């Protein structure tokens with residue numbers, strides 16, 4: 137049950153630390169562009185290119201905000217996906233200064249602004265336009281691991297019981313927002329697009345370690361396949377890339393262990 | 401142009417759309433059209449919980465929940481609808497659990513419940529634990545769980561398909577019936593026509609009419625805008641909810657669950673000011689009351705910060721482990737976006753535009769109405785886009801996740817049932833003509849106006865003039881500004897002339913919807929000379945039941961010259977058990 141402190145007396149406000157620096161600075165966004173409609177005069181296929189944009193930004197501002205300014209004020213053709221703008225919808229995974237991150241969760245002040253900030257599409261999925269990649273293969277791997285609760289027998293009338301400890305067991309992997317930061321930072325996935333990739337394994341883990349689920353065997357079989365967990369070489373790129381702070385590599389290790397011991 | 405044929409077409413894959421899809425696809429051939437990948441929908445942003453009188457941790461029942469919903473809605477709630485929602489809430493939560501939703505648990509292993517604003521025991525005696533939750537990511541878990549079950553059930557999605565028009569055809573009696581929708585495929589730039597017996601709109605809200613908002617960039621009111629342009633009314637649009645605790649200056653939401661867990665609002669003097677405004681339930685008063693109180697604190701000079709323009713949310717007295725366990729995401733938002741450590745520091749907060757109580761009018765079967773009573777055969781709406789009206793003039797926290805599940809389900813069942821017996825209605829001639837014309841006009845325009853500039857000005861004027869407090873004067877200003885912006889919008893041009901992934905083009909279309917809806921919101925607000933729920937007038941501070949205990953119905957009228965105006969009418973509130981009372985907490 138939730139502990140609630142009923143009354144807390146009114147009192148002087150604790151001191152606030154000095155406000156953050158909001159003095160605007162000019163930053164350079166160096167963006168990898170690809171415009172599929174930009175066919176050459178003699179029908180040459182479009183080619184990717186780098187383009188610099190200078191934009192004024194508050195240091196506490198999100199990179200996404202700076203990009204929206206570029207799109208709104210300078211070049212409407214700059215194309216990227218975005219929705220929530222605070223790191224929960226998984227739309228705006230991109231490679232910023234060589235690292236996979238969400239543009240809406242990366243603040244200007246956390247990057248070196250003395251140099252241009254490079255922004256590219258995530259790697260390993262086909263680039264459709266600028267920072268937009270084809271997400272279908274990514275979602276297909278997700279679907280392949282049967283990412284849903286599997287149970288047998290009659291449904292109970294009330295909720296299934298689950299202890300807080302059992303619930304905690306798979307908490308980390310329930311946080312996944314399917315942004316693909318992990319999968320597209322994985323060197324194995326880059327060289328072998330068939331590999332399920334860490335995100336799919338994370339979502340399999342979420343069910344394999346759910347005490348209510350009875351589909352672990354089936355999922356483990358799938359992950360035991362050639363393109364399954366054994367391809368992972370434990371390089372931790374995926375863990376470093378996850379904007380939700382999920383211990384991705386640890387989850388993969390737990391799935392491997394479950395496979396070896398055939399026991400969850 | 402491609403033509404597709406489905407029994408049921410669902411527009412939107414948030415909570416409402418996917419809950420509907422799980423029902424509709426069982427019994428009818430169903431397509432879900434969504435402008436976002438389903439898991440990107442803003443239902444995933446919801447944090448605090450979903451209320452149902454499970455009575456897992458203390459005594460509770462659905463009648464108390466109904467009363468709270470009606471009172472919370474400042475007696476504009478349709479009581480028959482609220483009763484259905486609160487009764488079906490219990491199964492709605494249990495269904496989600498059975499689908500796999502990982503709720504937070506009690507020590508006994510039941511679904512845990514916590515306090516939330518306006519939810520009380522026995523008609524207002526004290527706060528009650530009614531909100532079922534999964535830490536502070538309940539919406540994320542609902543969205544994921546519904547998507548997982550759609551995968552399991554092989555629901556057919558058309559991702560990144562923007563529906564831009566609704567096809568209504570007059571039957572022999574001159575009544576509108578549904579024949580399908582027109583959609584634009586982002587990847588290819590192609591226009592598709594979907595013929596359907598039943599269409600369900602589940603496109604969510606329109607928070608982007610405001611600048612400071614908890615809503616996603618994609619919440620541009622497309623569904624409401626499309627219905628409006630097709631001559632369907634919009635109900636109660638002036639009732640827009642401002643959530644008390646947005647991160648100051650940013651609008652990113654901190655759930656009311658933070659106060660449910662014991663968090664307290666303080667002004668610059670450290671005073672727990674809600675004790676003055678709502679002596680019984682204090683910080684857990686409904687949102688309209690808390691938001692108004694916060695604004696008053698600031699207006700009266702007790703705001704905090706260098707510009708005295710916000711107040712504080714204080715969590716510092718709560719055990720750090722409780723914060724980490726129950727509120728992990730919002731503490732991270734405060735750290736990331738404001739650089740504040742909520743376990744030891746006060747968090748600057750201010751009201752943020754959050755939720756549309758109004759929308760496309762429906763009855764309790766989620767059937768869309770073309771006036772106070774007439775059903776549009778084959779057309780349904782559920783979720784934030786719809787107005788049934790279970791939220792009246794002010795939605796209680798947790799009641800939207802409930803609404804999308806209860807009425808999403810009802811819409812899915814009703815649509816499939818209708819599709820089972822109805823015939824396809826023939827498509828109008830040139831079904832895509834209007835959409836093609838709209839897109840071509842925007843793409844070919846060499847106008848001088850930019851989408852981003854007009855959008856920013858609209859958002860500025862809406863924040864300044866149609867926010868928490870409104871007056872005749874500010875609303876007049878907003879109306880004039882919007883009119884001027886609409887003129888400028890006619891002269892808007894885009895830079896991206898390409899076919900593939902042209903988001904520049906779609907932002908221009910979305911802005912058109914937003915401007916229409918801003919205009920309707922302001923017109924309704926000007927017309928309602930009272931304060932009720934989410935609509936607070938400084939110049940008419942009292943609730944006026946004699947003249948205004950009725951829903952606003954706005955209609956788009958086009959005269960012989962093609963000039964558009966708004967006609968405002970009323971619709972009675974459904975009262976069953978509860979007579980209006982003064983609203984004290």
Ligand SMILES: Cc1cc2nc3c(=O)[nH]c(=O)nc-3n(C[C@H](O)[C@H](O)[C@H](O)COP(=O)(O)OP(=O)(O)OC[C@H]3O[C@@H](n4cnc5c(N)ncnc54)[C@H](O)[C@@H]3O)c2cc1C
Nearest residue numbers: 412413414416435436443448449563604783784798800801
């Ligand atoms: C930050 C935040 C926290 C919240 N917390 C809570 C809470 O704790 N409890 C609670 O009860 N409520 C909460 N709410 C409110 C609640 O989350 C929303 O009202 C609800 O999720 C809306 O669901 P929906 O299915 O109607 O719309 P959405 O989830 O917004 O989905 C809209 C769907 O429509 C699609 N769409 C839109 N336009 C088009 C188009 N033109 N063509 C095709 N598809 C389209 C989108 O792709 C999307 O799939 C919160 C809201 C916010 C913003």
Ligand code: SF4
Nearest residue numbers: 322368369371372374
């Ligand atoms: S740990 Fe495994 S899955 Fe993660 S990046 Fe390395 S190889 Fe890929």
Ligand code: SF4
Nearest residue numbers: 312313315316318378
């Ligand atoms: S595990 Fe993390 S990085 Fe990978 S898809 Fe999920 S949220 Fe994104």
Ligand code: FES
Nearest residue numbers: 219221225226240
């Ligand atoms: S825009 Fe939603 S995660 Fe960044």
